[in-house]
Amino acid sequence: MKATIVTIGDEILIGQILDTNSRYISQALNRIGVVVAERTSIGDSAEQITQTLTRALESTDIVIITGGLGPTKDDITKHTLARYFGSELVYNAEVGEFVRTLLERRGIAFNDLNRGQAMVPKCCTVLHNAHGTAPGMWFEQDDKVVVSLPGVPFEMEHLIDDSVIPMLKARFELKAIVHRTMITSGIAESLLAERIAAWEDALPDVLHLAYLPAPNVVRLRLSAYEVEQSEAEALIDSQFEALRQIIPEAVVGFEGATVEQAVHNWMVANRCTLSVAESCTGGNIASKFTAMAGASAYFNAGVVSYSNEAKCDILGVNGEDIARYGAVSETVALQMAQGARRAGRSDYAIATTGIAGPTGGSAEKPVGTVWIAIATPTKCFAVLKNCGTDRRQIIDRATAYAIKLLYDNL
Amino acid sequence: MKATIVTIGDEILIGQILDTNSRYISQALNRIGVVVAERTSIGDSAEQITQTLTRALESTDIVIITGGLGPTKDDITKHTLARYFGSELVYNAEVGEFVRTLLERRGIAFNDLNRGQAMVPKCCTVLHNAHGTAPGMWFEQDDKVVVSLPGVPFEMEHLIDDSVIPMLKARFELKAIVHRTMITSGIAESLLAERIAAWEDALPDVLHLAYLPAPNVVRLRLSAYEVEQSEAEALIDSQFEALRQIIPEAVVGFEGATVEQAVHNWMVANRCTLSVAESCTGGNIASKFTAMAGASAYFNAGVVSYSNEAKCDILGVNGEDIARYGAVSETVALQMAQGARRAGRSDYAIATTGIAGPTGGSAEKPVGTVWIAIATPTKCFAVLKNCGTDRRQIIDRATAYAIKLLYDNL
Secondary structure, three states, X not given: OEEEEEEEOHHHHOOOOOOOHHHHHHHHHHHOOOEEEEEEEEOOOHHHHHHHHHHHHHHOOEEEEEOOOOOOOOOOHHHHHHHHOOOOEEEOHHHHHHHHHHHHHOOOOOOHHHHHHOEEEOOOEXXXXXXXXXXXXXXXXXXXXXXXXXXXXXXXXXXXXXHHHHHHHHHOOOOEEXXXXXXXXXXXXXXXXXXXXXXXXXXXXXXXXXXXXXXXXEEEEEEEEXXXXXXXXXXXXXXXXXXXXXXXXXXXXEOOOOHHHHHHHHHHHHOOOEEEXXXXXXXXXXXXXXXXXXXXXXXXXXXXXXXXXXXXXXXXXXXXXXXXXXXXXXXXXXXXXXXXXXXXOOOEEEEEEEOOOOOOOOOOOOOOEEEXXXXXXXXXXXXXXXXXXXXXXXXXXXXXXXHHHHHHOO | OEEEEEEEOHHHHOOOOOOOHHHHHHHHHHHOOOEEEEEEEEOOOXXXXXXXXXXXXXXXXXEEEEOOOOOOOOOOHHHHHHHHOOOOEEEOHHHHHHHHHHHHHOOOOOOHHHHHHOEEEOOOEEEOOOOOOOOEEEEEEOOEEEEEEOOOHHHHHHHHHHHHHHHHHHXXXXXXXXXXXXXXXXXXXXXXXXXXXXXXXXOOOOOEEEEEEEOOEEEEXXXXXXXXXXXXXXXXXHHHHHHXXXXXXXXXXXXXXXXXXXXXXXXXXXXXXXXXXXXXXXXXXXXXXXXXXXHHXXXXXXXXXXXXXXXXXXXXXXXXXHHHHOOOOHHHHHHHHHXXXXXXXXXXXXXXXXXXXXXXXXXXXXXXXEEEEEEOOOOEEEEEEEOOOOHHHHHHHHHHHHHHHHHOOO
């Protein structure tokens, strides 16, 4: 069973917002065995909506549309769909009453525009939107399904999970899609491909291999589409086991494994604790750890010591050393890591101090210069790293590098 | 002049990665006056690439393609384009030597797969990729332009900025596209639309109005496509000035204005300083401020006091109060804010303490419960807020709410 995802909104085409809805829907459809053949973003134009829908229904069985369901004049999806399906708009009292209640709870008067949101094409099945004023709509024609959902991510996500996915499972006989991803590190993509060429050539036809390179990492994904789930899983497992024997030193983990997750797991398993002291990364390292459920088991404290005073007062860095070597120096990085370990009463600590830019660089210490220090129960050391030229890039790279450096020293 | 953006890769269709390339390219094209008519993501399939390219060239003048240019077997874009344009692949010595040098610098041997990356369709103009091994390619046919770029965001961005945009400006006579966005807060979308209906109805035809709702915020965007730039800007300015007089209390700012940017500007202008103490937000508030260039002028310190000891040791919270009231309490929030203000030697401080979940909630203090405290030179107060049910949602909402609470008290 194949699907097209259509996201509607000029704000996507001009790059004002990032289209995260498509990814959410892609993942949800893949989980129930629906293959996403294409994703398309178009403007708030009746002509484009009609053309795209016509084309999508020619090549796929399911079309999921998001956006253009708001109460204002720039929202035209509903009227366009009503015309497409030759259906009139009728007032749905249940939706109307729900919207009225929802607004009253927020102290907002129900007006004509809200009443308009309760008008739906007569031919559709209304999908209850418990979190917003625009209902979802389910259309069927010639054994194909078209679903229209609001573009607000939170509302769309609930409608996908609570209505669309169960209804698709009930409506179609679906096979499974299985994806598994092996994370490798330390072998460049072209060398990796060379080394595993014989294994790749011998893969059964049902499995598709993809290489996904990222800094220091190549992810290898095996996918099987519209298959019997447990058989495909067993097949992929055996192929990955064979692959592991070819590149044992490079395999880091599977699926969305991140280095911070590996540190998290290690800390929990070993009942150790962690603190961080951040200057240039500004809280980014702390937020990576604390975003993970259960981080409070080991994450004791983070200090964002942006000012020199904070470095001295909270972390116990020697003010004379800052004056002599500069805040961005090996000495200060080491003292920050030791200070974080002490102040956070923890077993391990990470510290970063660098120049995130755009200003503050010099010939000797250009923008991008970052000292990263690690303190463990047995040692404390620092590494100098140039993390690029752009502020966001520098923060992200220094964060990734620092977490990896800790991981390598656990 | 109209463009289609095509991103190629099964990893997009299965939702494994977020398509950020399309947004970057959309913004770049809009800046030089090229209208993006459609964005499409398709799989690594020669048939789909050919069909999509054919269709895109029927309705638009420029097609920008990213992805599928790596060295491995799943990368088929280049071969497909060579066939599409009836051109053979030839070895480009300049690309070959550059790739060899790039790899040698990283200590990687140049192999047959890398040599393959230097093979390009004879009919294309090669675009030098200074940051990776896959060159960009520029094709022309019947007065239309097709550009193929690597999918790695960093490499694609440099190629867009350094090659594609200057070449498009030289190749086509482009008019301007002007977007301006007014940020409003405090009036619900439907009420806002009602209140500004007369203004909206009287807008000149060249201007397109869009409503972009978000929590507590409605953004109003006026767009003019393929116009004379300064005229359109003046027209939009005068319309927004008229709008401001209709809803003076609701206008927060323009364009990508964020509340943290407003706090940042205020702190810099008033030479005041800020520190934060975070429990449940785990460094997220600090990272919002420190992500902005120039934050070091006012951001003194952040403390991620995850453990009770860190709250006491670093922030001076009273341990008995934690035992009596719990770490998630008004008392502790207030002491954290005061402690952050003191430890960071700053004028203002924000503190958060809450239950981000998924565990740790109780009947009295369910997951999502967050105390937010603000300390200023003249007062210190705390507010209780339920921030939702999902860990990421709770962190993000508590962060946004805390920054807004500070802003309202500057």
